Amino acid sequence: MSRRAAAVTTCKGMPMTTQHHIDHPTEGLLREITDEERADFVANGVTRLEAVIAPSWIDYLRTAVDRLMTDVHATSQNYTSPGQPRFFSQAFPRFVDSAFDAWALCGPTKNIARQIHPAVRSLRFFYDQVFAQEPGAVEGAPFHQDYAYLPIDGDQYFRIWVPLDTVTTDNGAVHYLKGSHLGPVYRPRSFSGNPEVAAVYQRSPYPELPDFSADYDRHEWFIGDAEPGDALLHHPKTVHGSPANHSSRPRRAVTTIFAGDEVVWDPRPGTSFDHIADIGGFSVPPMTPGSPIGGDLFPVVWQNPRHD
Incomplete structure (x- = not known):
């Protein structure tokens, strides 16, 4: 875990992992999740949670993303050709910039998962990523499912996507x-088309994804139009993808x-953790297949006080 540094601050007893502390907002989730939103998630595998994140957190994250995109880390990725508007990605940004450490450990999205x-009796942080499509990217x-990329299994598995800009079909809303x-x-599937990464994914035990783009109109889609302050929650097995950014606005x-x-x-072959040194810059400590995930790399961010 070469990119991990000594702990320098805490959030309710949880050590930060990056080198510089930046004061962060303290607002929690702005409202409770409704029964209708839970039902929508269960039925469709995705739901939009409107107006749940405080503006202070959005401003904080925008500044942090600007830092990532200006001082580009060696483990970041760009899915467009050099010289073109970027589709920028940084996996595990919490190990690059302490603002994302604060967001992961102290931010309000863990309360979405528990609601x-x-x-659920406890929650661990497992993974974070920044996606940024510049205007004209x-x-x-491509259409994909998150589940196949990550070596974990179970129903208590939550991916929460927080937009920092107004998101519409023309600037890359997720379908x-x-x-x-x-x-x-x-x-x-490899987002970049890198043949080495594609070879890793070919080891996966799962079949090839159908061409959902070719048969798009035969399916029912949820278009992830959203505003800053919203959150999009989707199941790890929900197929999703996003188009190019045809607008003059970032996404x-x-x-x-x-x-x-x-x-x-669940360390099955062909997950992104098979090339984690390239996208994360660290190694994963040994864990027993079929056992609960653990260790400092995946810290506990919430625990029900009734279950010590």
């Missing part, structure tokens, strides 16, 4: 295939994955 699945994200979380799992977002206490380590 969506009230039976000609590439989007989610309704109900696909109930269907089969497909093999991961920036921070996404975080939390895992509940019943989620287990």
